[in-house]
Amino acid sequence: MKKMKEICGAGNLQSLNGITGSMNPQRHFVELHMESFLHLGGLRTALYNYLFAKKHGGNFILRLEDTDRSRLVPGAADGIEDMLEWAGIPPDESPRRGGLFGPYEQSQRLSLYHEAVQALLESGSAYRCFCTPQRLELIKKEALRRRQTPRYDNRCRHLTSAQVQEKLAQNLPFVVRFQLPSGAHSFQDLVFGWTHHDVASVEGDPVILKGDGFPTYHLANVVDDYKMAVSHVLRGEEWLISTTKHLLLYRALGWRPPAYAHLPLLLNKDGSKLSKRQGDIFIQHFVQRGYLPDAMLDIITNCGSGFTGNQIGRTLPELIEQYNLQSVSTHSALLDLDKLPEFSRVHLSRWIEGADMRAQLVARLQTLLREKYKDATFDREYIERILVLRKGHLILLTDLLSPDYSYLWVRPSVQQEDLHRLSSEASEIGSLVVQILHKSRHDTSLELLSRELKSHLQQLKATKYSTSMQLLRLVLSGIKKGPSVAEMMLSLGVEESIIRVQKALCS
Ligand SMILES: [Zn+2]
Structure with a gap:
């Protein structure tokens, strides 16, 4: 952990890669938000964390942000871990798996947040705010009327301790706010580079502890990363703007912050936002449709970030090996789901091999x-x-x-009239093919069988070879298109093919 601050401060990626060995064990984490089930964007964030941790001998930690009680979805936490396991990137530490730094649900870590709040209150870095919802609403309305961005006016910063004691004695409800110092430092993000955001000049003091005693994301995130000895945080670009706030909290608490890498957004190929409302971006949807995890991991890493060059067919071990945080660009990653069938075909072939x-x-x-x-x-x-x-x-x-392959599982019903309409030599074809199949019983291949069929059936007088094939395909499968006749025969097996041919053509 000690090294991490230096890296964060120096911000030199070269040195990050260079001293990997000396900062073992790295700890490393992803926080997935609990208001929804795992979607493509979340899977990508989790995967990048997993790859980074595995590449550098670290731990991949899953922590559940469940402090916003109004947005809890029953079953979402289990659903997310199920999906990470399905994808083959299970966390090393998580609510389900446990770990040395648990509990991994924020709702069970309230005492840690309260301790931090107490320390901030005592050092004067935080204060109690007794403003009523009505007052805050008025500030907001007034700002909107003046076409300004609403911000809290920091009024309760100036309450004297006597005033605070008096309000506490009256049991008035309050929240705790963090007093944003002016003049925030720049920091170096591992992807976005030097970033400066003078948060105090644009925002009012943020709430860190809500009226219900639960922390907000900002405080919980800082306390947990510190208490869980997290060294690197890889998270979505949408958190870049909040990072200064987090670093100010670290400074106020006297803690060393982790290194941050913000990942550019994952968008549709036309640049529009992947919408959770569409439903078809949830991983569960792809699982139900029968996609392999490898195809999903491959396509979400094939949109221009973290790897040199795009190629279809990368496996998880290859992704770990080729992954490089330095080649994550700041451009949004454009996901082309129209290509998913091709990714799927390639990976399914590999699985079959x-x-x-x-x-x-x-x-x-x-x-x-x-x-x-x-x-x-x-x-x-x-x-x-x-x-x-x-x-x-x-x-x-x-x-x-699908219906196209039902012949593999049930015998088709074939109309005699259809067969005789195709060829007047149907029964000759039948006995010829049965002979070929008998001969092929013990030793044949797709190539051999195709050649045999061709050489014999081409000699028929009244039936073209292609018509014979059409006829046989109909006999074997009941359909007009599909795999080659020889493939159908080998799939079904010689015995079953003989039965189908005899039944349709030789009776
Ligand atoms: Zn106030």
Whole structure:
């Protein structure tokens, strides 16, 4: 921790990377706001913290900001941890996992905030404000009438201690405000560089302890970061403006602050704000639609920040290795969700290639199939074969539940008239194909089977090769388009293909 202040003060990223080894264990944290479930922006902030912590041998800490009692959403805290676990970036310390610096819910840390408030009151850096809501409302209205930004007029700064004692004796309600000193120092943000914000010249003294005894974000954030020995704070750009206030609080409390890195906003590709109201930016939505966590992590890091060069297909270990806070730019990151299917296709292919990950896909699909086709069971080898053959074509695992693939799970019903309308040689085609399939029973490949089918079926007199294929596709699947006939046969297996062909063409 001692080194951290130097880094913060020197603000030299080169030295940050250079002395990583000597500042172990780094502690490092993300705070996720509790009013909502995890969305893409939150996932990105969490991921950047996770990558930074893992890259530098630190801990990734999740703390729940739940002091705004009016905005609590039941289940949101668990939902966020569930989603981080789903994404493969679980925190090292959190409400669920615990840790040496707990509790990790702010609502359970009130005594720590009260201690800090007491210290600030005693040193004269904070004061009690007894202004009524009516008075504050009047100040606001007056400012708006003059077209000025409303700010508290700091009136209670000037109460004498006798006046304060008298009001306390009358049991008047109060909040505690932090007395903003004028002439704030500049600070060096690890992304935005030197930043200066003379907060006292534009804002009234901020409330740090509310009437209900709960702290505001500013105080809780400072107290927790300090008490939890946090070394680096990576958070959204929207907090950059508040950082001076936080640093002033550190100074008033006599504490060393952590280093700050503010991450530029994540926006839609047209530059508009990702709206939580759209609902489809919540991670849960992508989980339900069947996206793999790798695809989500890849796309949110592929919009121009933290990595040199964009490329599809990066895995979490690669992200950790390639991540570099120095290449986080101050430009907003533009997220192009239209590209998500391509990210998904690439990562699904990778999952199909790896035996362990393929096993997970198979288990997942077995569950989904049981739900869809009651009582039906499909064995592992069958599903694995299908996945391997369809690799590179599937965007989502759940594509295999669409009507286009139902032939894999149920035998299609085929109209004899349709077949005979296609070719007068339907039964010849049937017996020819059954022979080919019998021959291929023990040893064949997609290439071999395609070649066999082609060389035999091209010799038919009255039926064009492409028509034979159309006919066979219909026989095997009941649909007119889809994978090649040879692939369908290998997916279904030789035995099942023979049954379907015989049933439709040889009876
Ligand atoms: Zn007041």
